[in-house]
Amino acid sequence: MNTDAQSLDLSRRAFLAGAAGASICVIAPSARATPEAMAQAITDFTGGKPVKEGRVVVDIPVLLESGHSVPTIVRVDSPMSPQNYVRAIALFNERNPQPNVGVFHLTPRSGRAWVSTRIRLGDSQKVVAVAQMSDGSFASGSIDVIVTLPACVEGA
Amino acid sequence: MARALINVPAKAKKGEIVEIKTLLSHPMETGFRPAADGKLVPRNIIKRFVCTYDGEAVFSADLFPAISANPFLSFTLVATNSGVITFSWTDDNDETQVQTAKIEVV
Numbered sequence: 001m002n003t004d005a006q007s008l009d010l011s012r013r014a015f016l017a018g019a020a021g022a023s024i025c026v027i028a029p030s031a032r033a034t035p036e037a038m039a040q041a042i043t044d045f046t047g048g049k050p051v052k053e054g055r056v057v058v059d060i061p062v063l064l065e066s067g068h069s070v071p072t073i074v075r076v077d078s079p080m081s082p083q084n085y086v087r088a089i090a091l092f093n094e095r096n097p098q099p100n101v102g103v104f105h106l107t108p109r110s111g112r113a114w115v116s117t118r119i120r121l122g123d124s125q126k127v128v129a130v131a132q133m134s135d136g137s138f139a140s141g142s143i144d145v146i147v148t149l150p151a152c153v154e155g156a
Numbered sequence: 157m158a159r160a161l162i163n164v165p166a167k168a169k170k171g172e173i174v175e176i177k178t179l180l181s182h183p184m185e186t187g188f189r190p191a192a193d194g195k196l197v198p199r200n201i202i203k204r205f206v207c208t209y210d211g212e213a214v215f216s217a218d219l220f221p222a223i224s225a226n227p228f229l230s231f232t233l234v235a236t237n238s239g240v241i242t243f244s245w246t247d248d249n250d251e252t253q254v255q256t257a258k259i260e261v262v
Contacts, residue, residue: 068224068225069224069225070224093222096221096222097186097188097221098220098221098222100220100222101220101222101223102217102218102219102220102222102223103217103218104215104216104217104231105213105215105216105217105218106215106231107212107213107214107215109209109212109214109233109234109236110214110215110231110232110233110234111173111174111232111233111234112173112232114231114232115217115229115230115231116228116229116230116231117223117224117227117228117229117230118223118224118227118228119222119223119224120186120221120222120223120224121222151224
């Protein structure tokens with residue numbers, strides 16, 4: 001009896017979650033960015049130069065209850081001296097309507113290659129940060145995150 | 157345009173790296189969201205943020221709709237001398253809001 005009530009409760013919850021998801025996410029799959037679109041956006045940022053993986057850390061909680069306002073920190077291993085600093089950090093995603101999230105321009109006066117913001121995530125996906133160094137080279141870092149309630153197109 | 161919250165330490169030692177926090181009250185309407193009539197709500201986001209310290213742009217950002225409503229940005233600066241730090245946000249209508257904060261470097 002007790003187990004029946006629990007399973008009923010669970011299935012009702014699952015149904016409600018599904019229904020809520022259906023009414024919120026009315027975005028056509030074709031309107032989404034894809035891993036290919038993200039790769040293209042990264043190529044646009046780097047101008048086709050090679051990107052070396054490492055030195056860049058994207059710090060996002062791996063399991064997110066909501067994708068509406070996701071605290072995101074990007075830091076790059078750099079001395080940030082006038083001779084050797086991070087010129088820009090660009091943030092990309094693969095499953096939002098657009099692959100671009102933001103581009104942050106730093107200077108040696110930044111002191112640290114560190115930036116913190118809050119982003120929207122439309123689905124569970126990979127978030128990539130690419131850093132442009134003062135010598136013109138590029139480095140990247142990424143993180144896979146799971147979003148239970150995505151920040152996608154909300155119907156009214 | 158909107159309310160801005162800025163957190164800059166009032167005092168810092170020369171050469172110290174200080175953390176700056178900024179938040180602007182803004183819907184960051186993505187342009188991908190349908191209204192009640194089914195039509196898309198036109199895009200209206202903050203697309204550009206610039207921070208200047210002694211007249212030099214020390215930090216700036218190009219933002220896209222994937223930045224959350226009420227855009228929050230935090231970054232660091234080297235406290236070089238006492239002066240005014242200026243923050244400006246520009247939206248899709250090219251309207252710019254400017255706020256300033258003072259920092260005393262000892």
